[in-house]
Amino acid sequence: MDKILVQDFLYVYVASMNEMTPLPLWQRVGEDIIARIVSGDLKPGVMLPSETDLGAEMGVSQGTARRALAELERRGIVERRQGRGTVVATTTPDSDHFHFFRLRDAKGSEVTPVLEVETVEKRRSTAAEREAFGEDVRQVYAIDRLRSINGKRIVRESSVIPVTLFAALETRAPLPNALYAFYQQAYGIAIQRADERLRAVSADAADAAAMDVETGDPMIEVTRRAIDLSERVVEIRCSRYVTDDLAYAVTLR
Amino acid sequence: MDKILVQDFLYVYVASMNEMTPLPLWQRVGEDIIARIVSGDLKPGVMLPSETDLGAEMGVSQGTARRALAELERRGIVERRQGRGTVVATTTPDSDHFHFFRLRDAKGSEVTPVLEVETVEKRRSTAAEREAFGEDVRQVYAIDRLRSINGKRIVRESSVIPVTLFAALETRAPLPNALYAFYQQAYGIAIQRADERLRAVSADAADAAAMDVETGDPMIEVTRRAIDLSERVVEIRCSRYVTDDLAYAVTLR
DNA sequence: CAGTGGTCTAGACCACTCC
DNA sequence: GAGTGGTCTAGACCACTGC
Numbered sequence: 001m002d003k004i005l006v007q008d009f010l011y012v013y014v015a016s017m018n019e020m021t022p023l024p025l026w027q028r029v030g031e032d033i034i035a036r037i038v039s040g041d042l043k044p045g046v047m048l049p050s051e052t053d054l055g056a057e058m059g060v061s062q063g064t065a066r067r068a069l070a071e072l073e074r075r076g077i078v079e080r081r082q083g084r085g086t087v088v089a090t091t092t093p094d095s096d097h098f099h100f101f102r103l104r105d106a107k108g109s110e111v112t113p114v115l116e117v118e119t120v121e122k123r124r125s126t127a128a129e130r131e132a133f134g135e136d137v138r139q140v141y142a143i144d145r146l147r148s149i150n151g152k153r154i155v156r157e158s159s160v161i162p163v164t165l166f167a168a169l170e171t172r173a174p175l176p177n178a179l180y181a182f183y184q185q186a187y188g189i190a191i192q193r194a195d196e197r198l199r200a201v202s203a204d205a206a207d208a209a210a211m212d213v214e215t216g217d218p219m220i221e222v223t224r225r226a227i228d229l230s231e232r233v234v235e236i237r238c239s240r241y242v243t244d245d246l247a248y249a250v251t252l253r
Numbered sequence: 254m255d256k257i258l259v260q261d262f263l264y265v266y267v268a269s270m271n272e273m274t275p276l277p278l279w280q281r282v283g284e285d286i287i288a289r290i291v292s293g294d295l296k297p298g299v300m301l302p303s304e305t306d307l308g309a310e311m312g313v314s315q316g317t318a319r320r321a322l323a324e325l326e327r328r329g330i331v332e333r334r335q336g337r338g339t340v341v342a343t344t345t346p347d348s349d350h351f352h353f354f355r356l357r358d359a360k361g362s363e364v365t366p367v368l369e370v371e372t373v374e375k376r377r378s379t380a381a382e383r384e385a386f387g388e389d390v391r392q393v394y395a396i397d398r399l400r401s402i403n404g405k406r407i408v409r410e411s412s413v414i415p416v417t418l419f420a421a422l423e424t425r426a427p428l429p430n431a432l433y434a435f436y437q438q439a440y441g442i443a444i445q446r447a448d449e450r451l452r453a454v455s456a457d458a459a460d461a462a463a464m465d466v467e468t469g470d471p472m473i474e475v476t477r478r479a480i481d482l483s484e485r486v487v488e489i490r491c492s493r494y495v496t497d498d499l500a501y502a503v504t505l506r
Numbered sequence: 507c508a509g510t511g512g513t514c515t516a517g518a519c520c521a522c523t524c525c
Numbered sequence: 526g527a528g529t530g531g532t533c534t535a536g537a538c539c540a541c542t543g544c
Binding site: 075151193194196202217250252 | 286328329352353355357400445446447448449450451453454455468469471472473474494495496500501502503504505506
Binding site: 277278313315316317318335336337338427 | 512513514515516517521522523524
């Protein structure tokens, strides 16, 4: 009886804002867990209740709680291990760096980029940045980085993030190698996915001055928008790669 | 009792070739369906048995058959619709072309490439092609295509496929715009995924002669290996794009 | 050993599609 | 109305983990 009441309540609740289409219970449970993570109530590495307990808390069966957790695992939001339990996904600095870093060597193996130069600047946002972040974002941090791989300077990255989301970033210097793990640990902002656009460009004078490349050489320019669990654009990144020895690798399905 | 026998049988069967680790029943059911598709027993667009019937055929419960079908749907191998049924995924010529075609315009919308020139050649395989296809592949078809987008010739593709898999391809001319749908319909070869490597290159004399680009202009070169449901490399494709007006778009998760 | 997730079953009810 | 997939439940048993 209790469960039926919950279900009816959810129906009314969701219908009021979503054209009479109630969300399935398992999705509600999943959204609820995501909300807890976003709010900081559940932090990365923290163990979640068991399927049985979670179901009891939410007033659903163990099977429904299980389906919610399975979906969160598929999305990489939690990690589950038989006999151990379910924890909020922890993207370690090492593994995280490679999660969205697509450069691979000729054999397809991961490469280890070394941070060479970093500058952090606080400035007013550009119109394009406001278009992406929202019009209310007037100030941003710009993090410019230069990386070398196998001793050659071939990666230039420029990350832009809103000041409102990353308060007092300048006091955090030096920033760690892997920014996304840092965003999560220091600010509770978890990157869910990244949309990238790749174009071919010619190395300009600034590229030639900073990297092991000559003006006019072909390079790949990647423009990325990183989206967090709340579906906000939280970072815009523009990277320029010299792909003489490396390639951008991706699998399409 | 019957079901227990089936389960024990599967255990022994799989254990003999897989280090005592039996595959879950739902995976066995899924693999069985894939095998039927690969063998041509089930063709694209054909309706599968209902969950209940499939479970009965395989000696598993409806829930287990359901899980197998859900996984196949997630992998894009079948399409399911409430009230209608489950059919083997049909990649229509139109939709298929965009499945692995990542070029998007400035707004991120799909673009419609127009086939301008096509040549098909039968020749001996190169060492690199044998490395990808297997050493026994001595002959290949090379399909060279030139495409225009919005009236500008900016895409050059070269697809290489083994003669053994695509018998008498030369009699099929002219080939349709979307090769992967054609592979599936004419040869029963379904592309499951594609691994791509992107590099920046400078347009060479051949690019300048064939496309609306000048020698030395930066271009993106994409080297693709297409893998079918049997996990074979069935096509190697090298594409060169001019990205003045378009970008290669991808979402990382 | 207790507790966890992983698999599998059986059955209920609902929503959608098509005849 | 018959048949389909979608959701949800309840309960069984197994495999793995850690104390």
